[in-house]
Amino acid sequence: MKQALSELQTRDLRHVWHPCSQMKDYEQFPPIVIKKGQGVWLYDEDDNRYLDAVSSWWVNLFGHANPRISKALSEQAFTLEHAIFANFTHEPAIKVAEKLVALTPEGLNKVFFADNGSAAIEVALKMSFQYHMQSGKTKKKRFLALTDAYHGETLGALSVGGVDLYNEVYQPLLLDTVRAQGPDCFRCPFQDKPESCQAQCIGFVEEKLAEHHEEVTAVIIEPLIQAAAGMKMYPPIYLKRLRELCTKYDVHLIADEIAVGFGRTGTMFACEQANISPDFMCLSKGLTGGYLPLSVVLTTDKVYDAFYDDYGTMKAFLHSHSYTGNTLACRVALEVLTMFEEEHYIDIVQTKGERMRKLATEAFCHLPYVGEYRQVGLVGAIELVANRETKVPLPSEERIGYQIYKRALAKGLLIRPLGNILYFMPPYVITDDEMSFMIETTKEIMEQFFWEREG
Numbered sequence: 001m002k003q004a005l006s007e008l009q010t011r012d013l014r015h016v017w018h019p020c021s022q023m024k025d026y027e028q029f030p031p032i033v034i035k036k037g038q039g040v041w042l043y044d045e046d047d048n049r050y051l052d053a054v055s056s057w058w059v060n061l062f063g064h065a066n067p068r069i070s071k072a073l074s075e076q077a078f079t080l081e082h083a084i085f086a087n088f089t090h091e092p093a094i095k096v097a098e099k100l101v102a103l104t105p106e107g108l109n110k111v112f113f114a115d116n117g118s119a120a121i122e123v124a125l126k127m128s129f130q131y132h133m134q135s136g137k138t139k140k141k142r143f144l145a146l147t148d149a150y151h152g153e154t155l156g157a158l159s160v161g162g163v164d165l166y167n168e169v170y171q172p173l174l175l176d177t178v179r180a181q182g183p184d185c186f187r188c189p190f191q192d193k194p195e196s197c198q199a200q201c202i203g204f205v206e207e208k209l210a211e212h213h214e215e216v217t218a219v220i221i222e223p224l225i226q227a228a229a230g231m232k233m234y235p236p237i238y239l240k241r242l243r244e245l246c247t248k249y250d251v252h253l254i255a256d257e258i259a260v261g262f263g264r265t266g267t268m269f270a271c272e273q274a275n276i277s278p279d280f281m282c283l284s285k286g287l288t289g290g291y292l293p294l295s296v297v298l299t300t301d302k303v304y305d306a307f308y309d310d311y312g313t314m315k316a317f318l319h320s321h322s323y324t325g326n327t328l329a330c331r332v333a334l335e336v337l338t339m340f341e342e343e344h345y346i347d348i349v350q351t352k353g354e355r356m357r358k359l360a361t362e363a364f365c366h367l368p369y370v371g372e373y374r375q376v377g378l379v380g381a382i383e384l385v386a387n388r389e390t391k392v393p394l395p396s397e398e399r400i401g402y403q404i405y406k407r408a409l410a411k412g413l414l415i416r417p418l419g420n421i422l423y424f425m426p427p428y429v430i431t432d433d434e435m436s437f438m439i440e441t442t443k444e445i446m447e448q449f450f451w452e453r454e455g
Contacts, residue, residue, distance in 0.1 A: 005030055006033060006045060008033045008045060009030045009031060009033060012030075013026060013030065013031070016031075018031060029406060032044050032050075032409070033045040036064075036065070037052070037063075037064025037065050038063070038065055039063040039065075039427070039429055040052055040063060040064075040426060040427050040429060040430050040434055041064070042064065042414065048412065049412055050409060050412055050413065050414045051412060051413050051414060051426075051434060051437060051438055052064070052414050052426070052427065053413060053414055053415045053424050053425070053426050053438050054414060054415060054423070054424075054425050054426075055290065055425050055426060055427050056290055057416075058227070058264075058285050058286070058425050059285045059288075059289075059290040060286075060289065060290030060427045061262060061286045061289045061290065061336065061345075061427060061428050062289050062336070062339060062345075062427060062428060062429055063427045064290070064427075066289065066429075068335060068339065069289050069291055069332055069335050069336065069339075072331055072332060072334070073292075073328060073331065073332050073335075075331075076092070076327060076328055076332075077328060080327045081327060082323065082326050082328065083327060085113065085320075085324040085325035086320065089325070090325070090327050090330070092327055092330035092333075092334050093113065093325045093327070093330045096111075096296075096330050096333045096334050096337065097111040097296075099334070099337045099338075100283070100296060100298060100337070101298070103268055103269075103337070104269060104298055105269065105272065105276065105277035105278070105281070106277050107277045107300050107301075108277065108278075108281055108298035108299060109298075109300065109301050109304075110298065110299050110300070110303070110304040111296050111297075112127075112296065112297045112317075112319075113294070113295070113296055113324050113325040113330075114294075114295045114296065114297065114321055114324065115293045115295060115321050115323050115324065115326065115329075116152075116284060116294075116295055117152050117258040117259075117282070117284040117285060117295055118151075118153050118154040118157045119154070120258065120282040120283065120284055120296065120297050121151045121152045121154070121157040121160070121220075121254075121256060121258075121282055122152075122154055122156045122157060122319075123282075123297045124218075124220070124254045124280040124297050124299075125143060125156050125157075125160070125218070125220075125254070126317075126319055127299060127303060128143075128217045128218040128252045128254065128279070128280065128303075129141070129217050129218075130306075130307070130317065131217075131252075131303050131306045131307075132217050134306050134307070134315050135306055137217075139214050140214070140215060140216060140217040140251075141215060141217065142175070142176055142177065142178055142212065142215050142217065143159070143160050143175065143177050143178070143216065143217060143218055143219070143220060144177070144178040144179075144180060144205070144208055144209065144212070144216050144218070144219045144220075144251070145160040145162060145177050145178070145179060145180075145219070145220050146162060146179070146180055146182030146183075146205075146221060146226070147162045147179060147180070147181050147182045148162050148163060148184075148226050148229035148230075148232060149161050149162040149163070149182065149220070149221070149222060149226060149229070150162075150163050150166065150222070150226065150227060150228035150229060151220060151256050152258075153166065155170065155173055155174060156175065158170055158174055159174040159175035159177050160175075160220050162182070162229075163228055163229060166228075178208050178212050178216060179208075180204045180205040180207070180208040181201065181204035182204075182226060182229075182232075183199070183201045183226075183232070183234035183238055184201075184232060185197075185232070185233060185234050185235075185374075186232070186371065186372050186374070186383060186391065187391055188201070189201070194235065197235050197237060198237060199234070199235065199237045199238040201238070202238055202241040202242060202245070205219070205242060205245060209245055209251065213249035213250065213251060216251045217251060217252060218251055218252035218253065218254050218279070218280070219242065219245075219246055219251055219252070219253055219254065220256060221239070221242065221253070221254070221256065222256050222257075222259065222260065223239055223255050223256075223257055223260055223265075223269075223270035223271050223274075224236065224239070224260055224265050224270040224273065224376055225259070225264075225265065225270070225376055225379060227259040227260070227418075228418060230381065230383070230418045230419060230421040231374070231380075231381035231418065231421060231423045233374050233375075233376050233379075233381070236273040236274035236275075237274070238274075239270075239271065239273075239274035239276055240274040240275070240276055243274070243276040243277075243278070246279075252278075252279040252303075253278040253279050253280070254278060254279065254282065255269075255270075255271050255278035255280065255281045255282070256282050257269055257271065257281055257283055258282055258283060258284045258285050258295070259285060260379075261281075261283045261285070261286060261287070262283075262285075262286035262287065262336075262340070263286070263340070263345055263346050263349045263377070263378075263428065264286070264349075264376075264377050264378060264379055265376045265377035265379065266346070266349055266350050266376065266377030266378070267346065267377075268340070268346060279299060279300060279303065280297055280298070280303075281297070281298045281299075282295065282296075282297050283295060283296050283297075283298070284296075287333050288329055288332045288333050288336060289332065289335075289336040289339075290427075291329075291332045292326070292328060292329040292332055293323075293329065294326065294329035294330065294332075294333055345428055348428055349377055349428055350377075352378055352428070352435070353375070353377050353378045355432065355435060356375065356378060356380055356424065356435055356439070357375050357380070359435065359436065360373050360375065360380050360382075360424070360439055361373060363439050363440065363442070363443040364382055364442075364443065364446075367443075367446065367447070367450075368388055369384055369385060369388070369394075369446075370382055370383070370384065370385070370388070371383040371384070371388055371391050378424075378425065378426065378428065379424070379425050380423060380424040381421050381422070381423040381424075382421065382422040382442075383420075383421050384400060384401070384420040384421065384422065385420075393420065394420045396419060396420070400420050400449070400453075401417030401418070401419055401420045401421065401422060402417060403449060404417065404422060404445055404446060404449055405417050407445045407448075407449060408441065408442065408445050411441050411444075411445060412441070413438060413441045413442065413445075415438075415442060422442065422446075424438060424439075424442075426438065
């Protein structure tokens with residue numbers, strides 16, 4: 001039975017085209033109108049509340065309507081909201097750049113501002129390509145990316161993505177990318193055990209680089225977690241070996257830490273766990289704590305120097321956005337970075353990650369339709385399968401993840417799935433009681449759903 005729409009829902013559906021959605025679904029399951037947020041909770045127009053277990057697409061770190069961030073934003077809005085960033089600058093951007101250089105792996109000394117994750121990927125791809133062109137390596141016109149990768153929705157970002165759901169229809173428009181088989185620890189072809197894994201699967205990348213390195217400008221990767229692919233997690237040794245290969249074959253390494261940066265994996269940046277420094281690091285999402293769009297690309301002095309010359313040589317990097325270095329977003333980012341320093345959030349993430357792992361392992365690992373529960377930092381994923389022994393996936397056409405998602409909302413829990421993978425990526429301010437509610441409610445819904453499905 002179709003549910004009655006509120007006035008706001010009716011107006012929304014008249015004009016708004018929502019992202020990552022088949023709008024026909026909204027006829028039966030209309031958009032939920034959110035009127036406020038507080039901590040880990042979102043509140044709709046009827047005062048129902050939902051625990052935001054996915055941090056509103058992975059951006060929220062310190063809770064909705066965080067008093068400290070809101071205060072910083074408000075104060076900045078009465079001073080300067082935005083100014084052209086070509087030939088002008090401002091203190092929030094300068095301080096953000098300084099803090100990022102101090103926090104990120106050694107050697108990343110230059111910061112280029114953009115305004116979202118996909119834009120950051122475009123910047124890194126273009127910088128890498130132009131660097132090689134201006135360094136006399138004119139054969140280097142392709143990128144190497146992994147299967148199941150996700151790097152954004154613009155055409156360049158889609159070109160290095162590997163999730164057909166997002167990029168298959170656009171194939172005629174995309175760059176000719178070299179594709180290497182990525183790590184798949186759940187279905188490891190080498191049957192490696194996590195404790196003894198030496199990332200034999202890096203051989204797939206090495207094979208491609210050995211064949212194509214003269215024409216490859218950069219390898220791009222999501223460190224430790226291929227997020228949109230279904231929270232596919234792999235060990236730091238893979239990153240370490242990839243860094244060695246990129247150095248050996250003279251190709252750049254682009255670390256897309258847009259989803260995994262700022263503490264998500266238990267360290268400030270995922271690359272830290274492999275003790276590596278990429279040639280480019282792309283950051284966004286948590287950079288502003290979920291408040292405003294902002295992204296950055298950090299790179300090395302060596303890359304920067306290839307663009308530094310007299311104007312007449314035309315070596316400048318002529319990439320821009322109207323809102324580059326937006327003052328409001330930079331001020332919010334500055335507050336977020338300061339909160340990490342002053343409130344010890346990395347320690348908090350590690351402690352809460354241990355608790356989440358314990359609760360989730362006890363709740364899910366014995367269930368017959370759970371192939372695996374995996375976790376890095378404060379990111380946990382439940383892989384639902386048809387057969388636990390053979391790891392055969394559930395039929396995608398049944399949209400089981402989507403069905404569980406709808407049931408969870410009815411219970412006050414937002415766990416937007418990735419296909420038939422359910423995941424948790426809550427704000428860092430989640431309490432013990434809220435975390436218990438998140439885990440226990442998910443278990444209850446799963447058990448009820450599969451009991452009904454199996455008759």
